[in-house]
Amino acid sequence: MKEVIVIGGGIIGLCTAYYLEQEGHQVTVIDQSNMDQGASYVNAGYLSPSHLIPLSAPGVMKKGLKWMFDSSSPLYIKPRFQADFLRWVWAFNRSCRQEHVDKAVPIIRDITLLSQELFDDVLNTNGFKAHREKKGLLMLCQTEKMLKEEVEVVHLGQQYGLNCKELTQEELKKLEPNANIDALGATYFECDWHTTPHEFMKDLKEHLKKKGVQILSNEKVLDVKTDGAKITAIVSEKRELKADEYVLSTGSWANLLSKKVGVRLLLEAGKGYRINSTQHTGITIPSILAERKVAITPMNGFTRFAGTMEIAGINHDINPVRVKAIANGVSEYYPDVKLTQKELSEAACGLRPVSPDGLPYIGRSSKCDNLTIATGHAMMGWSMATATGKLVQQVIDLQKPSLDLQPFNPDRKF
Numbered sequence: 001m002k003e004v005i006v007i008g009g010g011i012i013g014l015c016t017a018y019y020l021e022q023e024g025h026q027v028t029v030i031d032q033s034n035m036d037q038g039a040s041y042v043n044a045g046y047l048s049p050s051h052l053i054p055l056s057a058p059g060v061m062k063k064g065l066k067w068m069f070d071s072s073s074p075l076y077i078k079p080r081f082q083a084d085f086l087r088w089v090w091a092f093n094r095s096c097r098q099e100h101v102d103k104a105v106p107i108i109r110d111i112t113l114l115s116q117e118l119f120d121d122v123l124n125t126n127g128f129k130a131h132r133e134k135k136g137l138l139m140l141c142q143t144e145k146m147l148k149e150e151v152e153v154v155h156l157g158q159q160y161g162l163n164c165k166e167l168t169q170e171e172l173k174k175l176e177p178n179a180n181i182d183a184l185g186a187t188y189f190e191c192d193w194h195t196t197p198h199e200f201m202k203d204l205k206e207h208l209k210k211k212g213v214q215i216l217s218n219e220k221v222l223d224v225k226t227d228g229a230k231i232t233a234i235v236s237e238k239r240e241l242k243a244d245e246y247v248l249s250t251g252s253w254a255n256l257l258s259k260k261v262g263v264r265l266l267l268e269a270g271k272g273y274r275i276n277s278t279q280h281t282g283i284t285i286p287s288i289l290a291e292r293k294v295a296i297t298p299m300n301g302f303t304r305f306a307g308t309m310e311i312a313g314i315n316h317d318i319n320p321v322r323v324k325a326i327a328n329g330v331s332e333y334y335p336d337v338k339l340t341q342k343e344l345s346e347a348a349c350g351l352r353p354v355s356p357d358g359l360p361y362i363g364r365s366s367k368c369d370n371l372t373i374a375t376g377h378a379m380m381g382w383s384m385a386t387a388t389g390k391l392v393q394q395v396i397d398l399q400k401p402s403l404d405l406q407p408f409n410p411d412r413k414f
């Protein structure tokens with residue numbers, strides 16, 4: 001039995017605590033927030049093996065540059081003369097190659113499929129009531145060009161064994177008979193599932209507390225004390241805490257603490273927004289508006305509309321232009337759905353921890369013997385969370401990992 005401190009109680013930290021507790025370790029989770037907000041609460045709730053292609057793919061940098069001058073674009077990279085940011089941009093640009101995508105696809109498939117399996121296992125083993133449905137994901141396209149691109153993704157998915165296909169208009173209508181959809185065509189990833197994030201987070205927190213995991217909220221970790229390549233203690237706003245092992249799962253903030261042990265993680269915060277609506281929409285299957293990059297999820301009792309990837313440092317400012325762009329996109333594809341001003345004014349945001357190559361950092365750095373890093377999941381943290389938690393536990397217990405950890409190495413070069 002080891003004493004383990006998990007720094008950061010988002011979905012990655014909580015799943016890590018779950019597997020560590022299960023193996024008999026004494027676990028403390030510490031978080032600077034109230035643990036009811038941020039990326040792990042505002043996300044679209046997809047458990048999606050369909051998202052095989054990492055953000056850093058050919059053509060994305062060009063699109064990003066074009067979109068820099070459009071305040072309503074789905075991807076925005078704010079230029080900053082900051083060494084870490086410039087290094088990240090350089091590494092991101094280097095990753096936007098077909099060769100990298102080819103390598104990343106099977107890795108993303110394996111970790112998301114493992115995570116789906118483990119997600120079900122966590123729900124079933126503990127009798128969690130959190131909402132989860134296995135209804136797939138529609139990619140709705142309004143242009144021939146986009147449809148052609150999405151059909152290529154279907155072919156890729158099929159090549160990698162995923163259950164997915166192109167839909168005819170009739171098939172789309174049959175799947176969503178009560179939603180008026182304006183799309184030229186669609187593809188359908190039956191392999192995807194969806195959830196209501198705050199419900200799973202609640203179940204996990206309650207379960208961990210019941211199992212004796214200490215959860216310290218509203219307590220920021222400020223510093224790390226070391227002796228050679230070992231952490232001896234962490235220093236929070238309130239106290240000093242000691243353990244045998246430490247896990248860094250502070251999402252978009254992870255490089256601030258990793259620096260203290262000499263680990264330079266290339267990481268940028270990618271802000272995204274969500275709008276919730278209790279209006280009747282007729283939507284029963286999650287969909288992505290392919291040209292607009294908006295994700296729609298029928299959650300438990302409401303529909304969520306999520307979108308935007310705004311790389312502009314760590315801040316939680318809500319940009320009403322981008323929120324409005326999400327709502328406009330929704331009405332273009334679902335003409336009967338008009339989000340109200342009140343719904344828009346209640347929009348919330350979260351920060352995705354974005355690594356330059358679209359793969360998370362999971363594992364140990366050679367710089368520190370008793371620290372395991374688990375962050376950088378970008379748009380896929382919800383889909384990869386349970387597998388990440390399991391992998392971290394296997395690292396700490398010196399067990400053979402369920403997946404090859406090399407692609408996730410926090411020391412990897414870009």
Ligand SMILES: Cc1cc2nc3c(=O)[nH]c(=O)nc-3n(C[C@H](O)[C@H](O)[C@H](O)COP(=O)(O)OP(=O)(O)OC[C@H]3O[C@@H](n4cnc5c(N)ncnc54)[C@H](O)[C@@H]3O)c2cc1C
Binds near residue numbers: 013040041254273350
């Ligand atoms: C709009 C949107 C939609 C998304 N949709 C999906 C989706 O459908 N499917 C999917 O797979 N992924 C999705 N994602 C991505 C996913 O939500 C994230 O990848 C995931 O939530 C990241 O989890 P995390 O635990 O690493 O980070 P976070 O949830 O950000 O948690 C990190 C925690 O660390 C704490 N912390 C930071 N610094 C300190 C410190 N110094 N001391 C103590 N605590 C600290 C923070 O308070 C925070 O609670 C979406 C994200 C957004 C924003």
